[in-house]
Structure formats: C-alpha cells, structure tokens
Amino acid sequence: MNLLSMHGISKSFRGLKAVSEISFDVPESGIVGLIGPNGAGKTTIFNMIAGVYAPDSGEIIFNQNRIQGLRPDQVCAAGIGRTFQIVKPFAGLSVLDNVIVGGLQRERSVAAARRLSLAILRNLNLEAKALHPASSLTLPDRKRLEVARALATRPRLLLLDEVMAGLRPTECDLLVEVFRDINRREGLTILLIEHVMRAVMALARQIVVLHHGEVIARGAPGQVVRDPAVLECYLGEETEV
Amino acid sequence: MKRRVAALAVLAVLLLLLPGFAGPYALSVATLILYFAYTGQAWNVMMGFAGQLSLGHSLYVGVGAYAAGALFFHYGIGPWAGLWVAILLCVLLGVAIGFLAFRFGISGVYFALLTIAFAEFTRIGFDHFNWIGGPGGMFLRVAQRDAWDLANFRGPPLMYYYAMLALTAGAFALCFFLLKSRPGYYWQAIRENEEAAQALGINTFRWKMLAVAISAALTAVSGVFFAFYYNNLFPEQIFHISRSIEIILGPVIGGVGTLFGPILGAALLTLLSDGITEAVAALGWEIPGIKQVFYGLVLLLVIMFLPHGIWPPLARRLGLHKR
Numbered sequence: 006m007n008l009l010s011m012h013g014i015s016k017s018f019r020g021l022k023a024v025s026e027i028s029f030d031v032p033e034s035g036i037v038g039l040i041g042p043n044g045a046g047k048t049t050i051f052n053m054i055a056g057v058y059a060p061d062s063g064e065i066i067f068n069q070n071r072i073q074g075l076r077p078d079q080v081c082a083a084g085i086g087r088t089f090q091i092v093k094p095f096a097g098l099s100v101l102d103n104v105i106v107g108g109l110q111r112e113r114s115v116a117a118a119r120r121l122s123l124a125i126l127r128n129l130n131l132e133a134k135a136l137h138p139a140s141s142l143t144l145p146d147r148k149r150l151e152v153a154r155a156l157a158t159r160p161r162l163l164l165l166d167e168v169m170a171g172l173r174p175t176e177c178d179l180l181v182e183v184f185r186d187i188n189r190r191e192g193l194t195i196l197l198i199e200h201v202m203r204a205v206m207a208l209a210r211q212i213v214v215l216h217h218g219e220v221i222a223r224g225a226p227g228q229v230v231r232d233p234a235v236l237e238c239y240l241g242e243e244t245e246v
Numbered sequence: 247m248k249r250r251v252a253a254l255a256v257l258a259v260l261l262l263l264l265p266g267f268a269g270p271y272a273l274s275v276a277t278l279i280l281y282f283a284y285t286g287q288a289w290n291v292m293m294g295f296a297g298q299l300s301l302g303h304s305l306y307v308g309v310g311a312y313a314a315g316a317l318f319f320h321y322g323i324g325p326w327a328g329l330w331v332a333i334l335l336c337v338l339l340g341v342a343i344g345f346l347a348f349r350f351g352i353s354g355v356y357f358a359l360l361t362i363a364f365a366e367f368t369r370i371g372f373d374h375f376n377w378i379g380g381p382g383g384m385f386l387r388v389a390q391r392d393a394w395d396l397a398n399f400r401g402p403p404l405m406y407y408y409a410m411l412a413l414t415a416g417a418f419a420l421c422f423f424l425l426k427s428r429p430g431y432y433w434q435a436i437r438e439n440e441e442a443a444q445a446l447g448i449n450t451f452r453w454k455m456l457a458v459a460i461s462a463a464l465t466a467v468s469g470v471f472f473a474f475y476y477n478n479l480f481p482e483q484i485f486h487i488s489r490s491i492e493i494i495l496g497p498v499i500g501g502v503g504t505l506f507g508p509i510l511g512a513a514l515l516t517l518l519s520d521g522i523t524e525a526v527a528a529l530g531w532e533i534p535g536i537k538q539v540f541y542g543l544v545l546l547l548v549i550m551f552l553p554h555g556i557w558p559p560l561a562r563r564l565g566l567h568k569r
Contacts, residue, residue: 096439
C-alpha cells in the first residue's frame, strides 16, 4: 500500500522547468530518501506536496485522495507534517509554545496539546529548553524544533527537509534513532530530503535520486550508490559515502 | 504567578476606591485613562496578538459612536440596543477590510494603508452625510446629570468612570482568556511566521478575520461610550487619523502584545500629556506647540531605549513577568 504517490508531476517557474514528469511512491510506514545535487528540485517537490504551490500537471495522491491544489493547512489536516529547510521558528514564543501550536491541530485543549508537546520535546532531547524563547536556540536545535512542531500535528507522513544539516555525527545518529523509533512504534511514514549521506543510508529503505528535475535512479540505498548515473552526477565528485 | 495575581488585585481595589479620594478633575482624567486603556487593548488584539497593523481604528470608534448616537438622537433608542447595532456595523466593516486585504495578500504596511484609507473615506463620507448632521456635528440631549439612569446611560461622571472601569476589566479578562487558549496560540503563530503557522494546519485567513472582528467589536463599544460621554460628535474629530494614532500610542509605549502594556501606556501618556500642560502653564512658556514638542520627545526616548515598550522590562524589575 502506498501512502503517497506522485504521478507525472511537473512544475515550471517563469518558463524554467524545476521539476518534470516526476513519479515515485512512498509506501505506508516506509522511509524514503530524496537525494540529488542542489537545484535538483527536491524542495520544489516538498512544497508541492505540502500545498505551498500546485503542480502544473500530474497528480499527488495521499491516502487515496488527490491533494494537489489544497492549501498548506488543509494538507496538514489531511495528515502531512513538514519541516522547513530554512527554519521558521515562532521566535517570540517559547520552545514549548511553538510545539503547542502544532499540537492544537489534533488536540482539543491547550492542556492536552501541552502534554503531547512535552512528550515530543523529551523524545527529541529539547525538554530542558522548553521554556526558553525559540530565538535563543542554536541552528541544530532550531532544526529539532521544526521536527517537534511537525510531529505535534500527529502526521501520518512526515516531510523532513535537511534536518540533519549542521549536526555533529553523534547528534545525527541520535536523531536517526529517534526517527527509526517513531517509525517502528507508530508506523510513521517519512519522506526525507538529506545531504548528510550518513543519515540517509541509515534511515532510508528506498532512495529516489533527482537531477535537473528528473528521477535518474531509485532503489535500495546500497544499490543506488553504485548506480553509474548517480555516481556521475552526484556522488562522483564526493567520495564520502 | 501569585505575585501577578496579587498585583492585579491591589490595582483593582485601588481603581474601585479611587472615586472616594479623587476630585472631579482627577476622576475625569482617570476615566480618560481607562478609555485609552480599553481601546488600546482592543487594538492590541489585532496588532499585538495577530500581528495585523491597523492605523485606522478611529473608523470603529467613529462608526460605533455615530451608530448608537444616531439611533438615540433620531429615534430615542437607548445605548443598550444601539450598542449591538454599533458592534454589528463595525464587525461588518472590519470583515470587509480584512477580506479585501487577506484574500488578495495585502499585508504589513500596505494593510495599514488600507485601514487608513477606510477611516479617511468614512470621515469624508460622514462630512457629507446630513442625516447625522454632516460637518456641523451631532449633539445628544443631556436631560440630567445627577441621578444614575443606566437604561439611557445618563448620569454623573462617577457612572462613566465605573462603566469604563468595568469595560477595561472585561477586555483585560477577555484578552487574558484569548491569549491562553487556541486563538491566542494561533494568532501569535501567525504574527511570528505566517508560513510556518499555515504548515501547522492553521487556516490563517480565518483566524486573522477573527482577530479583526473581535478588535472591531471591542472598539465599537469605545465609540458608544464616547458618544454618550461627550454627547457631541464631529466627523472631522472622531475619524481623524490623529485619533487612530492616539489609540495605538498607549499599547506601543506600554508594550505591544502584552496584557498590561495598553493599561500602563494609557496611564503614562494621559498623565504625561496633562503634566506637560500644567508644567508649561506654570512656567509661563506660552509658545504654541511646545506641549507637542515635549510629548514627542518623550515618545522618541521611550521608543529609542525601550523598543518593546515599558511593561516588559518593568515587569522583570518588579518580578511580575512570566516564568
């Protein structure tokens, strides 16, 4: 069963093709990595799933419903949570209040949303900073706050946009463990954009490789990193994998 | 938390007992302070909570005042019925402005300009609206000033003081409740980052409209009070942009988005304005405009050194801030 299916999605900005004829699936309870060089169209795809803008053509099916053209809040209500690559904390609010805003999506009362939010912050090792203003957080912590807020909306599908960037390897491994754990316990489906290959290889069961707005390879991580087309366009220049 | 409640209780008792030891002049100043505190609180719902800058709140004061005033003037309908007409008209106006702005993505200073435009063309419109007296103004009958006639909202200054005190307390309680519940969280999220708020499932259009509607409704009540307190209404005065500025100065000086800011700001500004008038008179400096110069200077200093208003640092100093 696929929770999310992209069918022939295209999007141009002022005549410039950002994404063309993309198709891929994200199975229920799966973890799929979306990789590719800068400008490959990864964030554009996220924004189309999340309702920031509609695709020019193609279909986005989530949980057997077409969701293209919905507003971001409707997409969230449908069960998709997202993080922003360029973090957008509610800087004037406390860390906890940031997460409560997300928690109110499914919880009826502020008290219930607060309980949920505290549990999520504990899970992400942010509990000690719950009452700090969000503006005081370091960049890695802000990325974690993005994750906490998105999780608080109780999504079925979580879109992670480069949340590992800037983390130390040990922190990165901890966060990977958090996602694995939620995926295992609650069956949360995850689609992640990530440049930190250490995290992608550890998390994703399937990888989709984008280049110039097109899918050039897909498959299991071990298989994809040996794909000649991938090596040429993307991994060929960097040998850190 | 305990200290905050205790401080609030002390303030409430002081305000309740104030008429006992204040003369007629002090009572009128206190009423004016409460009027600005209340109206500032109403404006604060829109700007302080939801981040939507209105520079045209005189629109709601004026329409509220004229609606209730005209019903009384022409048909003898008392303010308690007129109040609802005033609220309804102001909410409709607010919703119309909000719809135009939020549907077509007008935000920030452009939204502020739109609010000014509505206030200004209503002012000009009312100048040519003979049913309510046009530029010559509308004057409400004052039958008596001694006994409390609550049904027609006629009575001694003491009655107006307590009415304004009740309104201010009510608005404070309402805002406290709103801030602690879903609307407060959603509005602040929208204020801080609208895109992120939307991604968390908030229908930003609908919640911004709600903020405008509540703010307009509360401000309409200010207008009704204004009409029955001053008993004379002129479009040139009530809709003037300087009135809108006057409304927002309190919360800006006190602290935008805080619950005590509008109250503190209103008190400081009203006392300052009166104090300067008296000081200038006492010193015999009969220079035109000197009062405005001092007033402006003080505002400048506050905004330079306390950009978030006086209340947040003062609350920390007094140990009354949130922990």
